[in-house]
Amino acid sequence: MSMNIGEAAKASGVSAKMIRHYESVGLFPEAVRTESGYRQYTDKEVSTLRFVRQSRDLGFSIEQIRELLGLWQDRMRPSRQVRALAQAHIEELDEKLKELQSMKATLEHLVHCCHGDDRPDCPIIDSLAQERRGQEKSPTAATGLGHRRTTGLQVGRRARQSA
Amino acid sequence: MSMNIGEAAKASGVSAKMIRHYESVGLFPEAVRTESGYRQYTDKEVSTLRFVRQSRDLGFSIEQIRELLGLWQDRMRPSRQVRALAQAHIEELDEKLKELQSMKATLEHLVHCCHGDDRPDCPIIDSLAQERRGQEKSPTAATGLGHRRTTGLQVGRRARQSA
DNA sequence: TGTCGACCTTTCCACCGTTGTAAGGTCAAG
DNA sequence: CTTGACCTTACAACGGTGGAAAGGTCGACA
CATH class of the missing domain: 1.10.1660.10 (Multidrug-efflux Transporter Regulator; Chain: A; Domain 2)
Structure with a gap:
């Protein structure tokens, strides 16, 4: 006990x-x-x-x-409140998801373009080195990755261990 | 200059x-x-x-x-190396994505089950309070969310500001 | 010249959640 | 009485970024 x-x-x-x-x-x-x-x-x-x-x-x-x-x-709480909390969290997750998906899509595109052999020329590096001055009003530019930093939702945890 | x-x-x-x-x-x-x-x-x-x-x-x-x-x-680098780095990062992103998607799916399921009105009974809370003792060998249990903590890839950033 | 404001400098602290480490006390079994 | 497994606290570290303090510098203007 x-x-x-x-x-x-x-x-x-x-x-x-x-x-x-x-x-x-x-x-x-x-x-x-x-x-x-x-x-x-x-x-x-x-x-x-x-x-x-x-x-x-x-x-x-x-x-x-x-x-x-x-x-x-609180045994009297309205389930509405719980639901709202969960709903809000889903939206946070969604923002994160969109951001990661956007990163992944851009990277996949680049990886796809790169032959990945012994030769030095590499579209990935070139793309990173590019000016690509965006930060105008519309974030959905070329790659679809607005350079905006994100919301900061805590997401990752470490490897498991219970005690 | x-x-x-x-x-x-x-x-x-x-x-x-x-x-x-x-x-x-x-x-x-x-x-x-x-x-x-x-x-x-x-x-x-x-x-x-x-x-x-x-x-x-x-x-x-x-x-x-x-x-x-x-x-x-390094102007002599083989593009292979760059590609490998990007590829590895894509896989990290993928792990994160899967985890977030799993969380989101579970939450959506719960939110869906909860009527979200003035009554106090709430499947979301109930689910959180459940024992659900998993941590056996196979992680893909009930909700599809293994409770394992994740890998710890840095993902979130703050709101933008350039200077 | 004085002074004002915009800039620069460094150093330290906060966030978030978790882990690690150090230096010690406690407990039960041998 | 010692050993080892446990417990205690307090501190630092990891990501990457922002914020604030306390000061120096620079250019402009009166």
């Missing part, structure tokens, strides 16, 4: 490191401690951790998860 | 901030300075900066750009 942080990590899929981190940023209430200062977790907390992990796996940010946790714990 | 960092930034589309940064991490040779310490740039350096920016816009990492710059400046 009561376990140390390592066990909670294993059970929830959230690393001990991150459990402490989530606690420190207030995503998580401070855990009960033993006399010697060890954090103690119950199944209930492990469930919450699992909730957090599932949310992270869907790409929600810490702040969004904070909201999701609030909605989860 | 010779310009301050602000002008070089405007001309290349790389912010003054980042020009200094690139120099500090050795992506860029140290610029010539005036007596009073101002960096001076020529059109040649601006071209290089533009090359860097184009590469960033295609999602190449600093390290990859370091290689690209090397290949660019």
Whole structure:
């Protein structure tokens, strides 16, 4: 019933490191401690951790998860709110997707044009070196890649390890 | 012909901030300075900066750009090498894409299932709270979203501003 | 000459989420 | 009593970029 942080990590899929981190940023209430200062977790907390992990796996940010946790714990919440949150996140994902797809398309085009042999001439390098002064009003220029930087949605995580 | 960092930034589309940064991490040779310490740039350096920016816009990492710059400046390079680099990057983009698409698909499914009204019951929340203990050998489970964390390719940038 | 504003300089901090490392305390088994 | 697995905290690092502070420089204008 009561376990140390390592066990909670294993059970929830959230690393001990991150459990402490989530606690420190207030995503998580401070855990009960033993006399010697060890954090103690119950199944209930492990469930919450699992909730957090599932949310992270869907790409929600810490702040969004904070909201999701609030909605989860509010048994009276209108499902509308949850849906709106998810919908908004989908749109963020979509922006990212479009950007990556655009990059990929441009690269694929270039790779396609490059014979890729021992000769030095290379359309890929040439294209990168080109002036291609865009940044005019219409972003959908030549390659379809507006040079605009993106929105900054956190997306990547590292390789897995549970504890 | 010779310009301050602000002008070089405007001309290349790389912010003054980042020009200094690139120099500090050795992506860029140290610029010539005036007596009073101002960096001076020529059109040649601006071209290089533009090359860097184009590469960033295609999602190449600093390290990859370091290689690209090397290949660019080596007039003898086999185009094969450039192509391989681009190809590898396409594969990274692809991994990211797959992950985001998977997230999006899962979310869309959930959003679709949620009526999104004033009632509190919500399949989205329920799904997040579910145990769904996967992490077995085969990742392609229920939702199609293996919970594995990803590879960590740098993808997002901030909103644009040129100088 | 003084001074103003636009520019430049460096250094440090913040973001985001996660990992690593260091230097220590605790616990249970041998 | 020692060993090793665990726990604790505090700090730095990774991507790449922006921001702010605190100062020096430059050109123009009175």
